[in-house]
Amino acid sequence: MTLPEKPDRTDEMLRAVGAVAVETGVPVYAVGGAVRDRLLGHPVLEIDFVVAGNADAPAFAETARRRLRGTGYTVFERFGTCSFLVEPYKLEFAGARRESYRPDSRKPEVQPADLSEDLARRDFTVNAMAMGIRKSDFGDLIDPFDGRSDLAGRILRTPLDPLATFSDDPLRILRAARFAGQLGFRIHPDTLAAMRADRERVRIVSQERLSDEILKMLSQPVPSVGLRILQETGVLEIVFPELSALTGVEQRDDFHHKDVFEHTLKVVDNIARMTDKPLLRFLALVHDIGKPQVKRFVEGVGWTFHNHENVGERMLKRVCGRLKLPNEYLKYSRKLTALHMRPIQLIGGDVTDSAVRRLLFQAGEDIEDLMMLCRADITSGNPRRAEKHLKNFDAVTERMREVEEKDKMRAFQSPVRGEEIMELCGIRPGPAVGRLKTAIEEAILDGLIPNEHDAARDYLLKIKDQALADPPVKTENQ
Ligand code: ATP
Ligand code: MG
Numbered sequence: 001m002t003l004p005e006k007p008d009r010t011d012e013m014l015r016a017v018g019a020v021a022v023e024t025g026v027p028v029y030a031v032g033g034a035v036r037d038r039l040l041g042h043p044v045l046e047i048d049f050v051v052a053g054n055a056d057a058p059a060f061a062e063t064a065r066r067r068l069r070g071t072g073y074t075v076f077e078r079f080g081t082c083s084f085l086v087e088p089y090k091l092e093f094a095g096a097r098r099e100s101y102r103p104d105s106r107k108p109e110v111q112p113a114d115l116s117e118d119l120a121r122r123d124f125t126v127n128a129m130a131m132g133i134r135k136s137d138f139g140d141l142i143d144p145f146d147g148r149s150d151l152a153g154r155i156l157r158t159p160l161d162p163l164a165t166f167s168d169d170p171l172r173i174l175r176a177a178r179f180a181g182q183l184g185f186r187i188h189p190d191t192l193a194a195m196r197a198d199r200e201r202v203r204i205v206s207q208e209r210l211s212d213e214i215l216k217m218l219s220q221p222v223p224s225v226g227l228r229i230l231q232e233t234g235v236l237e238i239v240f241p242e243l244s245a246l247t248g249v250e251q252r253d254d255f256h257h258k259d260v261f262e263h264t265l266k267v268v269d270n271i272a273r274m275t276d277k278p279l280l281r282f283l284a285l286v287h288d289i290g291k292p293q294v295k296r297f298v299e300g301v302g303w304t305f306h307n308h309e310n311v312g313e314r315m316l317k318r319v320c321g322r323l324k325l326p327n328e329y330l331k332y333s334r335k336l337t338a339l340h341m342r343p344i345q346l347i348g349g350d351v352t353d354s355a356v357r358r359l360l361f362q363a364g365e366d367i368e369d370l371m372m373l374c375r376a377d378i379t380s381g382n383p384r385r386a387e388k389h390l391k392n393f394d395a396v397t398e399r400m401r402e403v404e405e406k407d408k409m410r411a412f413q414s415p416v417r418g419e420e421i422m423e424l425c426g427i428r429p430g431p432a433v434g435r436l437k438t439a440i441e442e443a444i445l446d447g448l449i450p451n452e453h454d455a456a457r458d459y460l461l462k463i464k465d466q467a468l469a470d471p472p473v474k475t476e477n478q
Helices: 010-024 033-040 057-068 115-120 147-153 162-168 171-184 189-197 199-204 207-218 224-232 260-274 278-286 308-323 327-339 353-376 383-411 418-425 431-445 453-469
Strands: 028-031 046-051 071-076 081-086 089-095 097-100 109-112 130-132 250-252 255-257 296-298 302-304
Touching: 010 028, 010 033, 010 046, 010 057, 010 089, 028 033, 028 115, 033 046, 033 130, 033 147, 046 057, 057 071, 057 081, 057 089, 097 115, 115 130, 162 171, 162 189, 171 189, 171 199, 171 207, 171 224, 189 199, 207 224, 207 278, 207 308, 224 260, 260 278, 260 353, 278 308, 278 327, 278 353, 308 327, 327 353, 353 383, 418 431, 418 453, 431 453
Parallel strands: 046 089
Antiparallel strands: 028 046, 028 130, 071 081, 081 089, 097 109, 250 255, 296 302
16 A cells, blocks of 8 residues: 655745745745756755845845744855745745856855856756746746756756866865765766866865765765765865775785775665664765775785774774764764674674673664664675675674673662561571572562562562572572
C-alpha cells in the first residue's frame, strides 16, 4: 500500500506572497532553487524572492511578514536581504541586484539592477529562473538563459562565460559539484573545464564558506558524486589535500593495494545509507586519512597500514582546525578515528571480557556510531566475504551486550542491605548474610519481586527460614 502523499503547499505559499505583491503593487518573483525544485517536483522548504523594480525589499518583506503572520524576522544588512518563517517554509527576500567583482577581491560590489541582470549573476542556468507569483502571472517563467532546457536535459551550466562566473565567486565550483550530486545532473563539458581551469581561485574563498559547502556535499544521499568531481577537477587537492592524497594504487609482487580514496568514497556512501548524522558522515570521510603516511610494503605479507588510526587521529587536530569546524567535529572524529580498528580486534573466541569492557568504556556513548562505521567500512566486492565480516561484527555487538549485562548484574545491589538482613533474621555476620542477599537479588532479576525495599524485605521474611535451613549449594559462579 502506498501512503497518500502529503499535500505540497508550496503553491499556496507562493500565491499568498503573490497576493501581498498585488496589494502593495510591488513586482515580486520567486527565484532560484525553489523555482528549480518546484519544476522538478522536489520538495521545497526555502523560497527566495526577488523584489524587482527598485522597490524596497525590506519594506515589502515586513508587510508580507505581517500579512502572513511570519515569525523570526531577520535582516542581513550586509546582503540587503531579509527572511522570516511561515512553517514549514523559510522565505527570503532580496532586491534585484547586480554584483561586480574585482580580480583581487572576493567581496562583490552590489548595485541595484533589473531582474534579468539579477538572474545573470546566478550560478547555473537551472538556478537562474524567476517565476511570477501574482494571480495574473502565476507560474510564468522568466528564463533568459533557457534553464528549462537544461532542467529537462539534466545539465548544469553557467548562464554566462563559465571562466568569468567561477572567477567572480569560486565557491560556485564547489556548488557545481554539490548540485551534480544533489540533483543527479551532469556538468556541461565547458563548465567542467572551467572548474578545473579556475580551481586555484578557490583559495580566495573564506574557509567558512568552503567548509559549509563540503558539509552540504556530505549531507547528500550519495556524497561520492560531488567528492569525486572535486577530485577529478583538482579542487580537492586545494580544499582538502589530505583526502586527495588517499588516491593511488600500487602493485608489488602479487599484492595489489586498493585505492584508499575510492574505498573512502564507498564508506561515505555506505554510511549515508545508514544515518543522516553529519558527525558520523564526516568521520567516514576522514577515518583513514592516516594511511598514506604509514603505508609499507612487507615482503611476503603485502601492504600494511600499521598505526594509521593513531596517525589519523593526530592529523585531525590540524585538519579540523584548518577547516574551522565546530569543536565537536574535532573531538568526535579524533576519538572514533583512533578507535576504529578496535572492534575488529574483538573478533574471535579468545577475547576477554575486560578487552570488551575497555572498548565500551573508551567509546562511551559513541559505541553504536563506532560499530556503524565499522559496518560501513566493509567495502569488499565479494558478497560472501562482506557477509562474513558483517556476521563477525554481529558477534562483537552481541558480546558487548553480554558484558554490559554481566556488569549491570555486578553493580546491582539488593535493596535490603546486610545490616538489615542480620537484624531481620537474627543472625551474625557470616556467609549466610551474603547468601540471603544473593537470593533477594536473584528474585529481583528473575522478576519474582520488584526492585523495591519493602517487597524485598517481605520476600526475605518469607524465604529466610527455608534458606537458612538449607545447606549452601555450590553453583558454578561461586
Ligand atoms: P539549495 O537550497 O538546495 O542549496 P538553492 O539553489 O536554493 O539550492 P541557495 O544557496 O539557497 O541554493 O541559493 C539560492 C539561489 O541563489 C540559487 O538558486 C542561485 O540562483 C543563487 N546563488 C546562491 N549562491 C550563489 C553563488 N555563490 N553564486 C551565484 N548564485 C548563487
Ligand atoms: Mg535554497
